[in-house]
Amino acid sequence: MGSLLFRRRLSRALLPDYGDFHCSTSKFGTSYGVCQCLRKFSSFEPKKFDFTDLTRPHTWYPIARRKKRNVILHVGPTNSGKTYHALKRLESSSSGIYCGPLRLLAWEVAQRLNKAKVPCDLVTGQEREEVEGAKHKAVTVEMADVTSDYNCAVVDEIQMLGCRTRGFSFTRALLGISADELHLCGDSAAVPLIQEILKVTDDNVKVQHYERLSPLVPSKVPLGSFSNIQTGDCIVTFSRYEIYKIKRQIESGRKHLCSVVYGSLPPETRSRQATMFNDENSDFDVLVASDAIGMGLNLNISRIIFSTMKKFDGIEMRDLSVSEIKQIAGRAGRYRSKFPVGEVTCLDKEDLPLLHLSLESPSPTLEQAGLFPNFDTLFMYSRLHPSYGLHQILEHFVKNAKLSESYFITDCEEMLKAAAIIDELPLNLHDKYLFTISPVDMDDDISSQGLTQFAQSYSKNRMVRLREIFTPGTLKIPKSHNALKELESIHKVLDLYVWLSFHLDESFPDRELAASQKAICSMLIEEFLGRDGWQTPSARKLPRRTHLNALSR
Numbered sequence: 001m002g003s004l005l006f007r008r009r010l011s012r013a014l015l016p017d018y019g020d021f022h023c024s025t026s027k028f029g030t031s032y033g034v035c036q037c038l039r040k041f042s043s044f045e046p047k048k049f050d051f052t053d054l055t056r057p058h059t060w061y062p063i064a065r066r067k068k069r070n071v072i073l074h075v076g077p078t079n080s081g082k083t084y085h086a087l088k089r090l091e092s093s094s095s096g097i098y099c100g101p102l103r104l105l106a107w108e109v110a111q112r113l114n115k116a117k118v119p120c121d122l123v124t125g126q127e128r129e130e131v132e133g134a135k136h137k138a139v140t141v142e143m144a145d146v147t148s149d150y151n152c153a154v155v156d157e158i159q160m161l162g163c164r165t166r167g168f169s170f171t172r173a174l175l176g177i178s179a180d181e182l183h184l185c186g187d188s189a190a191v192p193l194i195q196e197i198l199k200v201t202d203d204n205v206k207v208q209h210y211e212r213l214s215p216l217v218p219s220k221v222p223l224g225s226f227s228n229i230q231t232g233d234c235i236v237t238f239s240r241y242e243i244y245k246i247k248r249q250i251e252s253g254r255k256h257l258c259s260v261v262y263g264s265l266p267p268e269t270r271s272r273q274a275t276m277f278n279d280e281n282s283d284f285d286v287l288v289a290s291d292a293i294g295m296g297l298n299l300n301i302s303r304i305i306f307s308t309m310k311k312f313d314g315i316e317m318r319d320l321s322v323s324e325i326k327q328i329a330g331r332a333g334r335y336r337s338k339f340p341v342g343e344v345t346c347l348d349k350e351d352l353p354l355l356h357l358s359l360e361s362p363s364p365t366l367e368q369a370g371l372f373p374n375f376d377t378l379f380m381y382s383r384l385h386p387s388y389g390l391h392q393i394l395e396h397f398v399k400n401a402k403l404s405e406s407y408f409i410t411d412c413e414e415m416l417k418a419a420a421i422i423d424e425l426p427l428n429l430h431d432k433y434l435f436t437i438s439p440v441d442m443d444d445d446i447s448s449q450g451l452t453q454f455a456q457s458y459s460k461n462r463m464v465r466l467r468e469i470f471t472p473g474t475l476k477i478p479k480s481h482n483a484l485k486e487l488e489s490i491h492k493v494l495d496l497y498v499w500l501s502f503h504l505d506e507s508f509p510d511r512e513l514a515a516s517q518k519a520i521c522s523m524l525i526e527e528f529l530g531r532d533g534w535q536t537p538s539a540r541k542l543p544r545r546t547h548l549n550a551l552s553r
Ligand SMILES: Nc1ncnc2c1ncn2[C@@H]1O[C@H](COP(=O)(O)OP(=O)(O)OP(=O)(O)O)[C@@H](O)[C@H]1O
Pocket: 077, 078, 079, 080, 081, 082, 083, 084, 085, 185, 213, 295, 296, 297, 298, 330, 334, 335, 336
């Protein structure tokens, strides 16, 4: 297994990609939070209090409730300037926070504000970049700070509050951020739900509608064959295997080189692959991507081509939803990009009716927003059931949770799987919870084994050295697609170490080593991607240039 030396094999996987899902004082509570909680409740009997009552989530955020916020909903189709206008407000505010669904978007915003001479920190589960004098922050939504007060806040892609697994973080940002102005950007399908939720918060709510800034034309003819691919095309498919198959097929025609973007590539690699595709001077003029490109990103895409309209959602193969199709199609012909008019089509003729119908239909109105208890609540609940492990506590809590009509309880299936393993270790509830919510990819054996090993080592020694499972200096350029996949997994384990180091810093002291090895991983992956397939002489030089970018980041 390359340079990862796992001592014990574990059959169970852990948590899926929770992105930048994190444990913070404000969100999940800490031992300090728990102590406060215990002190508060020491004189009362937990049995008389129903901790599963989640019917008034707006009361969880007293700092935000002290304020009458001006909430502005920026809604409209993709590429209509929603984020642009919200960011303009953020830029001119005295203090502010941007909360986005992706690390790439948080990076983009931090970069943009710093360039505009508005010092802006970057905070994600795996990064903390502090800029001197910064009063602004760009964060991934799970890191949204609900304990400070801001002049202006932006929550991007707010319709994600309906997401089965991550929705609760958007709900938390919506209810919990204390700001004079709160800008929410997203699909109009979320408007009635947000208005309903905010009826009880005493905020002023205003809706601002937007129109698409440049046309998006659904094509009447399918692509038919990859020999019809042109510069600026982006082919969308949903498996890693298909992405590389299509890349090979296109490159075998010796006319185009393809950049690739998909979820399990390191975010920095995704970003540089996108930059390479965007760069007119690069030979990588076609993009093959998964729905990882579907949110908010601005790419120089002329035409989106769906190679399939079906996606495996973890349970079954299903048709793409109207909002997924619109989000992805919306990447073509971005305003002020190289291509002022966007086109969208499918590889196969039989997929065209679904594409056309979806683009003409409004996204279905969102009915409910995600909700999940914080750690303190779970801890208090656990006192009623002292013999339960975390798995049972989560299971019982979710089963018994009482919610109002506007909310659903977050799907914590993946957390339950992780908890089942972590429960076997001699750890307190808070530590177990932390490992359970960490950003480990459940479908990836190496990544899940990495988590288990970190948790085991932590439970034994309270000290986890990276060298226990990883030998620096042994990473190599992958020679095959299997080796590439393995390197992607190793990157995930290193990423996980960095995440844990931000929550248990004394026990995970090798953050810098992990971060530097992560950077090497992504460089080696890019080296492979640069060498893979047919190359023009100038393209061969490109990976080296991207390495320098990576080093200077
Ligand atoms: N008034 C404007 N002046 C200059 N550029 C603009 C303006 N409005 C939008 N843009 C640019 O147009 C592109 C699309 O805008 P933006 O990203 O805000 O769209 P969006 O509605 O948020 O799209 P999505 O739903 O895909 O997130 C961006 O590159 C943005 O910088």
